[in-house]
Every structure is written in structure tokens, then in C-alpha cells.
Amino acid sequence: xxxxxxxxxxxxxLGAIYGLIALGYTMVYGIVGMINFAHGEIYMxxxxxxxxAFLLLASLGVTSVIVTLILVLVISMVFTSVYxxxxxxxxxxxxxxxxxxxxxxSAIGMSIFLQNYVxxxxxxxxxxxxxxxxxNFHLTDSLTISTVQLLILGSTAxxxxxxxxxxxxxxxxxxxxxCEQDRKMAALVGVDVDKTISLTFVLGxxxxxxxxxxxxxxxxxxxxxxxxxxGMKAFVAAVLGGIGSLSGAMLGGLLIGLIESFWAxxxxxxxxxxxxFAVLMLVLVVRPNGLLGRKQVEKV
Amino acid sequence: xxxxxHISTFxxxxxxxxxxxxxxxxxxxxxxxxxxxxxxxxxxxxxCGNPRAKSGxxxxxxxxxxxxxxxxxxxxxLAHAPEGRRIFPRMTIFxxxxxxxxxxxxxxxxxxxxxxxxxxxxxKERIAQKGGTxxxxxxxxxxxxxxxxxxxxxxxxxxxSLGLAPLIVKKIFHVLKEINQQQGMTILLVEQxxxxxxxxxxxxxxxxxxxxxxxxxxxxxxxxDEVKAAYLEGAA
Ligand SMILES: Nc1ncnc2c1ncn2[C@@H]1O[C@H](COP(=O)(O)OP(=O)(O)OP(=O)(O)O)[C@@H](O)[C@H]1O
Ligand SMILES: [Mg+2]
Numbered sequence: 001x002x003x004x005x006x007x008x009x010x011x012x013x014l015g016a017i018y019g020l021i022a023l024g025y026t027m028v029y030g031i032v033g034m035i036n037f038a039h040g041e042i043y044m045x046x047x048x049x050x051x052x053a054f055l056l057l058a059s060l061g062v063t064s065v066i067v068t069l070i071l072v073l074v075i076s077m078v079f080t081s082v083y084x085x086x087x088x089x090x091x092x093x094x095x096x097x098x099x100x101x102x103x104x105x106s107a108i109g110m111s112i113f114l115q116n117y118v119x120x121x122x123x124x125x126x127x128x129x130x131x132x133x134x135x136n137f138h139l140t141d142s143l144t145i146s147t148v149q150l151l152i153l154g155s156t157a158x159x160x161x162x163x164x165x166x167x168x169x170x171x172x173x174x175x176x177x178x179c180e181q182d183r184k185m186a187a188l189v190g191v192d193v194d195k196t197i198s199l200t201f202v203l204g205x206x207x208x209x210x211x212x213x214x215x216x217x218x219x220x221x222x223x224x225x226x227x228x229x230x231g232m233k234a235f236v237a238a239v240l241g242g243i244g245s246l247s248g249a250m251l252g253g254l255l256i257g258l259i260e261s262f263w264a265x266x267x268x269x270x271x272x273x274x275x276x277f278a279v280l281m282l283v284l285v286v287r288p289n290g291l292l293g294r295k296q297v298e299k300v
Numbered sequence: 301x302x303x304x305x306h307i308s309t310f311x312x313x314x315x316x317x318x319x320x321x322x323x324x325x326x327x328x329x330x331x332x333x334x335x336x337x338x339x340x341x342x343x344x345x346x347x348c349g350n351p352r353a354k355s356g357x358x359x360x361x362x363x364x365x366x367x368x369x370x371x372x373x374x375x376x377x378l379a380h381a382p383e384g385r386r387i388f389p390r391m392t393i394f395x396x397x398x399x400x401x402x403x404x405x406x407x408x409x410x411x412x413x414x415x416x417x418x419x420x421x422x423x424k425e426r427i428a429q430k431g432g433t434x435x436x437x438x439x440x441x442x443x444x445x446x447x448x449x450x451x452x453x454x455x456x457x458x459x460x461s462l463g464l465a466p467l468i469v470k471k472i473f474h475v476l477k478e479i480n481q482q483q484g485m486t487i488l489l490v491e492q493x494x495x496x497x498x499x500x501x502x503x504x505x506x507x508x509x510x511x512x513x514x515x516x517x518x519x520x521x522x523x524x525d526e527v528k529a530a531y532l533e534g535a536a
Contacts, residue, residue, distance in 0.1 A: 171402070178388055178399055185386040187370040188348060189379075189450065190403035 002143040007265045008258070013149045013218070015257020016156035020211040021234035022241070022249035023163070024084075024204030030180045030244040031200050034100070037107035038087050040231015041114035042205050046080040046212030047222045048122055051129055054216075065132060069151075077209040083114075084205025085198055093194070111227075118224040126223045129216050152214045159210060160250065163203075167246065176200060180244075229273070233260075236280045242293020251291060255279070301326045301486055302347075302454055307356030307366075309339075309346045316342040318510040319356070324454065324488055329480050331489045331497040331518070333531055334507030340490040341383045343507070344456050348380055349373050360454070375403045379452035381443040383459060389432025393423050396431050396442055400449030408451060416445040419475050437468045444472065448479065454486045455479075461493045469493065473500055494531035498522045506531075 021043050028036045053075040057068050091110040095103045133147035167173035178186040179196045187193050215230075216222050237256045241248025256276055263275040283291065302324040309317040316339045324330040334340050346353050349370040358366045365373050374380070379400070388396050397416065401409050417424040420441040426434070434442060440460055447455055457476070461469040473496055479485050491497035498504050498518040506514040506527060514526055521527050 171398075174391070174395060174399060175402075177391065181388045181390055182386055184350065185382070185388065186399075187350070188374060188382065188386075189399045189446070190371050190374045191399075192371050 002140055003265070005139075005143050007261050009143075009145055009149060011258035011261035012254060013152050013257070014261055015254035016152050017211045017215055017218075017253070018230070018234045018237045018256050019250040019253025020156060020159065020207045021230060022237040022253045023207050023246060025235050025238040026241070026243055026246060026249040027176075027200050027204050029238070031176065031197055032092065032096070032103075034092065034103045035107065035235065036087075036092075036201075036204075037104070037231070037235075038091070038110040038114060039204065039208065040227035040229075040234065041111050041118075042080060042084055042087070042227070043208040043212045043230060043234075044222075044224065044227030045083050045114060045118060046076050046205070046209035047216050047226065048118060048212075048224075049079045050076040050209070050213035051127060051216055051222055054129060054132070068132070073210060073213055076213050077206045080205045080209035080212070081202040084201040084208075087114075088198060088201040093197075111231075115224055115227070122224060124224060126221050128221045131220060132217055148214070148217045152218065155210060155214065159207065163207070164246070166203075172196075172199065233273075233276060236276060240280055240283055240290055242290030244294065245290070245292045248290055248292035301361060302488070303357075303359045304343075304347070305357050305359075307346060307353040307358065309342055309351055309353050311342075311351065316510055317346065317353075320507075320510075320512055321356075322505055322512065324486055326453075326486055327480070327484045328503065329476070329487045329489060329501045331491055331501035331504040332507055333491055333494045333497060333504060333521075333527075335530070336492075338507040339510040340507055341458055342510075344380060344382070344458050344488070344490060347373075347456065348378070374450065377451075377453040378456065379447035379450040379454070380456040381447040381458065381460065382456075385436075385439045385443040387431035387434065387439045387442055387446075389430065391431055392428050393431065393434070393442055394427050396446050397423075397449050400446030402450070404449060404451045409449075412449050412451065416448055419448075419478070420445055437464050440464060440468070440472065444475070452485065454488065456488050456490075458490045459492060460489070461491065461496065469496065476500065494527065495522070498527070 021039065024039045024042070025036060028034065050072050053072040054068065057071055062068050087110055091106045092103050095106055133151070135147045136144045138144050167176065175186065175191045175196050178189070178191055179193055183193055233256055234253065237252035238249045239252070240255060241250070241252030259276055259279055260272045263272045304320060304322045307317060307320050308315065320343060332340050332343065345351060347358060349368060353366055357364060360376055360378060363376065365376065388399060391399065397413060401412065404412065422438060423441055423445055426438065431439065431442065444457070444460060460472050476487060476489070477500060480487055489497055489501060498521050501518040503517055504515065504521045505512050506521065514521065514524065516524070
């Protein structure tokens, strides 16, 4: 039984990370109606920035683990946001009124560009980060939860609370939803649509930054290619939950994390990605709009 | 207050407005009537910067707004209740009204909300209902309420009576008269319902195929043979 609960803990942890990335896909889709295929690379860049920040702080002699963690998170969120902002400016905004395929191609190009850029500047080899948090907590004799897992679950819960407050209760969140529901009308009531779209990319990047930092703490390794599969799975999570739905993205992320770790635990690690994508196809056959997605028809 | 001079607007190669000049002074109700496809909606949209006028100038309170972005134009004191109402469907009535108040000073919010609710008590009863599930008439009330929440100096209304029961139309025209008289709000009203609109308006313009063919006081236009023949047939 402990084995089962251990997989549950591992799966939820992994799912939280997918969920944080998936929020970025779903928000951008909601507001500009496109899949930002470079979002996985934003997450990868966040991991690199976090990694470099760890090295920098260590070389500066910062020893407090808490201070290091907070600084690394802040640095990674700030710089990753700049990348998110720049990607929208450079690759998508000029194509805002172009046919749908144009920004899609642009996104794929951006994704390849960012991968190569990191490969060139950081090298192609896998980098590793020495463990920062080593303590494990025993819940029972054979059931443990690590400090990093607690961190991931705690920060994801906090971020979700803050984020749903932001979207549902603040003027910024209202402006964002207005742009999503009727961009032209949003401008007519005085919303600065360009600014709101930029902010959406910045927010998505900041969430991906937390995921990126947490992932290198969790696994201890990173490379320029890590954004591809993680981004793909987070995208699947967003579609599974119902693209455009924020709670759907989180739910989709959790489901995928759980499927992956249970499949790996009981069926072996070989086909876990097959399992993930098979579930996606099954769900879409039964519910084409995803688990929490809206129906396309709507009375306006 | 509003001065439109010699504007032309195109959709691609199609010309929708041809050398239009029109003005509205403070405190006036000005109406624009015309058949389907005449360019009424295009004129109001051009005022708000989308689509843009290809030539000509638009000034508002003396300021040239021809090339300003939409969100900056409305900040100058101009609110638009557009064709099709365009209520935010997945926001509540309250949130829609909050969106309307975006450009207004926060300190007026509570009083303005109360005012909109006295004009349209129905909105208060359904304050937590999502915009997309409201009836057509309720949506129209909300669209006008949302525009009023911006405390505009100039209110643009695109066919507020479209598809509504006669009683609600009467109610809405009554409200327009009231806000014009009590608050001195300037109103530019686009209508198919020419009889109602011309009876309410101080002045009117007739738009045919993107051009203004006739202008005068509401009374004059009501008497004019051209208007009678084309827009008042069968009207009360
Ligand atoms: N987005 C657009 N693209 C191309 N042509 C358009 C567009 N919008 C309007 N038109 C054309 O411009 C002309 C004027 O349209 P507009 O909507 O301004 O008419 P209207 O007077 O508001 O008509 P109605 O009373 O039916 O609302 C029409 O011929 C219409 O087909
Ligand atoms: Mg129209």
C-alpha cells in the first residue's frame, strides 16, 4: 500500500510541474487563440537561468539555503519573463492579424531558435546541479516525501491561489478575461489590449520559471532539449483539461503526472509516454473539448 | 464637441464611407438614420479608431483623435454601446459594469452603479448572472449601462432598439432622453427606427450608401418627403 501512496506523491509532484507549464499554454490560447509552441523552451530557459543563478550565488558565497532558493526563484522569474515578453513581441505580435498558420509556424521557428541558442551558449551536454535539499521525511516506514516535493507542492498551491485571485478578482485579471472574451469590445471600454497580451505572456513565463527551477532541484539535471517533451506533455495537459480553462490545465497536469508515475511504477518506464498520449486521444474522442473545456457554441 | 470632417473609410477595396462630415455639440442628441449597409456602424466604429479613416479628420473637444488607438480615444470621454451589444458573455452583470467603469474615476463607482440600477432595475435583480445568458433586452440594458459607467461626455449608440419589444424600446428611449436632459450628455444615436429616433433627436443625418444626403432638425427630417418615403413607411 505504501508503494501505491508513494507513486501518488510522486505523480502529484510531477503533475504540479506539468500544470504550472500548462497554465502558460492555456492562458495564451485563451487570449490570442494560438498555441505558443515555444513555451516549453521558455521553461527550459527558466531552468538554465535558475541553474546559472545557483552557480552565481554559490560563487558569491551565499550559504543560506532559503535565501538562495528565494533569490534563484526571483532571478529566474524576472529573466524568464523578459524572454516570454520578447517572444511575443518578436514572433507573434507582427502576425496578430495574419492567418492562423503563420503564428503557428513562427512559434515552431521560435522554439527551434531558442533550443539552438541555449545549445550554442550553454553547450549540448547535460548539466547537473548538486542536491540542494537532501532531507526526506518519513510518513511511514517505507513512505517518504522529500523536501523538494514539499516545496513543489507548497509553491504550486500558493501560486494557484494567488493566480486565481489575480484572474478572478483584480482589474488586471478582468482586463485579461475581457480580451479573451471580446478583444474589440475590451479596447472599446479602454483596455490596452497589447499591454494585456504582453502581460499574459509574462505571467505564463513566470509560472514556467517556477516549474523550471523546481525541476532542476527535483531531478538535478538539465539540458537544452528538456523543454521539448515537458512542453509537449504540458500542452497535452492543457488540451486534456480543456484548452482555455485554467483549472482544466491544472487538472490535466495532475492527471498526466499521475498516469506517468503509475504507469512507470506498475508497467515499467518504457511506454509511459505512449500511455500519456493514448489517454489524450481517448479523452478527446469522448470529450472533444477536454475535461473542463467550454462547448464552442455559445449564446452571445 | 465632436467634429467629423470629410472622412472616408474602406474595407479593403470596398468604400464604406465617402467624404462624411458630421458634428455634434454639447448636450445634443444627434441621430443617424439609413438603410441596411448604408455605413452607420462603420461611422461609429471609425470614430473609435477601428477601422481607421483613410482620409479626413475627427476631433473631439478640439483634440485630433483620427489616429489615436481605440483605448486612448475612449479615455477622452467617449463611450460606445456597439452593434450586437457585445456583452462580455462569461462575466457577470456586475463585472460587465466594472469593465465599463474602467476609464472612470473610481470614486464615482458606487453612485454610478446605483444610477444605472435606477434606470434599469432589472440589472440589479440579476447582478450575478453571466452576460451570455441574459435575454436580448437585458443585454441591451446592460450595454447602455456599461457605457454609462464610463461617465462619457459623448455616448455612441448603435441601434439600441434592435430586436426589442415595443415596451422595452419605449423604456430605452425614455432613458436616453432622461440622461440627456438631466446630465447634459451628448448622444449620437444610430437607428433603424427612424420615427422614434427623429422624434427624440435635436438633429439628424440621413446616410445613403456611405454618403450623407440630408441633414436637419429632427422635426424637419420627420416632415421631409425623402425620409417619409424611405424610412417612415408604415411607422406610427
Ligand atoms: N468588416 C467588413 N469587411 C468588409 N466589408 C464590410 C465590413 N463591415 C461592413 N462592411 C460593408 O460596409 C458597408 C457598411 O456596413 P455597415 O455595417 O456600416 O452598415 P450599417 O449602416 O451599420 O447597416 P445595418 O443597418 O445593417 O447595421 C456594407 O456594405 C458592409 O457590407
Ligand atoms: Mg449597423
